[in-house]
Amino acid sequence: MAELDITEVALRSGAPASTLRYYEDKGLIASTGRRGLKRVFDASVLERLALIALGRAAGFSLDEIALMFAPDGRPRIDRGVLAAKADELDATIAKLTAVRDGLRHAAACPAPSHLECPTFRRILSAAASGAERKAPAKELTRRVNRPGGHKPESPGAD
Structure with missing residues (x-):
């Protein structure tokens, strides 16, 4: 297979050379030698x-990613770990969706003051009780959007 020096790997992967050196120090990748003063890698790196970048984007730590490779360098990914991470991402998405919906409501709320808005008062109450940390995001959304609130009329009305 073709060999690439660290500059070529950095250009093709989008990872700075300093990151490549760090990954090598952590055992995530391995150079095959040197060409002059530059590290050389097999093109399979x-x-x-790309697998490391995907893992980072999913929220895995570098230590967790390192465990996803067998000693011979091939991927050894536990599907249960992937399913658990997907569930974790679903919970984060639900929480952020509830927060976003609250912010949008506050931005478009027609009440003269946010403190006069029943929906905003429920958001405050949920935040004060720690619901955003303790209760699932669906519960926070349910509390904020329960009947008795009002629909915002237009963005920037408040």
Whole structure:
């Protein structure tokens, strides 16, 4: 297979050379030698870097990602770990969706003051009780959107 120096790997992968050196120090990737003063990698490192980038985007730590590779360098990914991370991402998405919906409501609320808005008061109450940390996001959304609130009329009305 073709060999690429660290500059070529950085250009093709989008990862700075300093990151590549750090990944090598952590054992995530391995150079095959040197060409002058530059580290040289097998071209297959690009696929491995793509897997690392995907893991980072999903929220895995570098230590968790390191465990996803067998000693021979091949991926060894536990599907249960992936399913658990997907569930974690679903919970985060639900929480952020509830927060976003609250912010949108506050931005478009027709009440003269946010403190006069029943929906905003419920958001405050949920936040004060720690609901955003303790209760699932669906519960926070349910509390904020329960009957008795009002629909915002237009953005920027308040």
